[in-house]
Amino acid sequence: MTELFVFQSALKDFLRLKRVFVWLFVATGLFLISKVYLRVTPDANLDESYSMMSSLLVFRVLPLASAIFSTAVISQEVEQKTIVYLLTRPIDRWKLVSLRSLASAVAVFLVTSFAALSVSSAVFSNPFANSAFLRDLVAIFVGSLAYGALFVYVTLLISKAAMVVCLFFAFAWETSVPNMSGSMALLSVNTYLSAIAQRPSSGNASGGFFGTLANNLGTSDIATSTGWIVMALMIAFLMGVSMWWFSTFEYVPREDAG
Amino acid sequence: MIELNQVSRWYGQVIGLNDVTCSIGPGVTALLGMNGAGKSTMIKLITGQIRPTTGEVSIGGEDPFANPSVYRKLGYCPEIDNFYEHQTGRQFVYGLARLDGMSHQDASNRTQKVLEEVGMADRCDKRIAGYSKGMRQRVKLAQAMLHQPDAILLDEPLNGLDPVGRRELMDMLKVLADEGKAILVSSHILFEVEQMTRSILLLHRGRLMASGDLRVIRELIDKHPHRVRIETPEPREVARRLVALPYVLSINVERDGVELQTKEPRQFYDALPELVLDENVPIRGFSSPDNNLESIFQYLVNG
Secondary structure, eight states: HHHHHHHHHHHHHTTHHHHHHHHHHHHHHHHHHHHHHHHHTTTSHHHHHHHHHHHIHHHHHHHHOOOOOTTTTTTTHHTTHHHHHHHSSSSOOHHHHHHHHHHHHHHHHHHHHHHHHHHHHHHOSSSOHHHHHHHHHHHHHHHHHHHHHHHHHHHHHTTTTTTHHHHHIIIIIHHHGGGGGGGGGGHHHHHHHHHTTTTOOOTTTOOOOOOHHOOOSOOOOHHHHHHHHHHHHHHHHHHHHHHHHHHHOOOOOOGGOO | EEEEEEEEEETEEEEEEEEEEEEOOEEEEEEETTTSSSSSHHHHHHTTTSOOOOEEEETTTBBEEEEEEHTTTTEEEHHHHHHHTTTTHHHHHHHHHHHOOOOOHHHHHHHHHHHHHHHHHHHHHBEEEEEHHHHHHHHHHHHHHHHHHHHHEETTTTTTOOOHHHHHHHHHHHHHHHHEEEEEEEESHHHHHHHHHHHEEOOOOEEEEEEHHHHHHOOOHHOEEEEEEESSSSSHHHHHHTTSSSSSSEEEEEESSEEESSSSSSHHHHHHHHHHHOOOOOOOEEETTTTSSHHHHHHHHHH
């Protein structure tokens, strides 16, 4: 009962209208950008256009949303000092961090899925008839958990600068590393999500500016099953470490110590 | 119920609590100390938010750090003034009741009851962001009493409360103490504490300087003359009136006021309003350099 309440109340908080409004605005922006892209590339195949827009926009929104929501799991509570109310209640700390992380991942999945839907709507007359969209939803779900697990752990390690580090990872790392040659691309979450989404084969060196941003320059060729295994291991490992870490170490605003 | 055994806590190179041994049982116990004395550190150790660097803290024989079974019997009213500002007082208290393991119905009923007890039942459906300091304090108190804990820790609970609220809180604590609950109240204001309990723990610079009956401390203080500073535009005239009072030992006339010494501070404070009202003595304000814990610690340290 308590566990369900922790999850529900966290999800309700993450999906407050004030927070969701920003993501609705972002989704509208993605819709408009996709329309403009179609207008400037009238000869492009619709499936390829969707794939490009999805890689370029939706899978950028995913780590961004994850970075923002993940900081609300614990780090924001510490910064706002409301953590004391949570930590002095009869509920195990590992449950708190795992349930709130799950709520955060669900919130990220919902806002990113809406972004994907808006891109699909811009490209196709029936957005649900697009099989890539449905595969993207699966990848978005896995990505929400994977980025969430990673970012929650980062916020547990470094409360204050966590947002900066997570945003750096979301944009700088996840944009540049998948485009690197050799096995460097294996160090990016995006590489495995692309495999799960069964994107068209990578190695598109003629991708140009958009191709670079959409991570089309990398040479890695990951099997879908590998993507699933690596992501599952990563999520399980990082969540396990986060639960142990949060149960073991102190989370109290240091400036209050007196 | 609450035991600290040779507990020390360091924050890097700074010591927050230094080799403190004490036990807190049923009834109201006051934790006295100036800002930075280690009161909050001690409360955080007892509530299991932090661990001692050395020594042991136990509540009912259990280590409180991250221990849910301890939190079932512990209520905590923190000093911080931070809330989920978008929530109403009722939502805030209800949410914490659910975290205490109560069902929806039990949490709703208990929330209503504690909000009534702290005098917030009629105002609890407004957003916390619009609450006054006193209202916020009452909501914090309500959440500490939700699960009817055996021990309640209140960190500076009187901050921001108006006189009526203070009286109500003190009455409430008395009722809880009479029920056999262990209540620890931290404060840096001696006068407040005197009205609540005689049992004190006196912290100074992380050390437990004294514990026991407050009257013993008071007697120590009363051996020393008490200083009172009075602000007035007519210091000479005020000094002339005051020197006639039998319990005034000496008066020092300054440019914008006078500073006097008395061995009977209570009688002096009783007489002061009469002087102002009946004899029209022009007084802008008064304060006592001695009516603070620093002075008490000076007395205790210097003998």
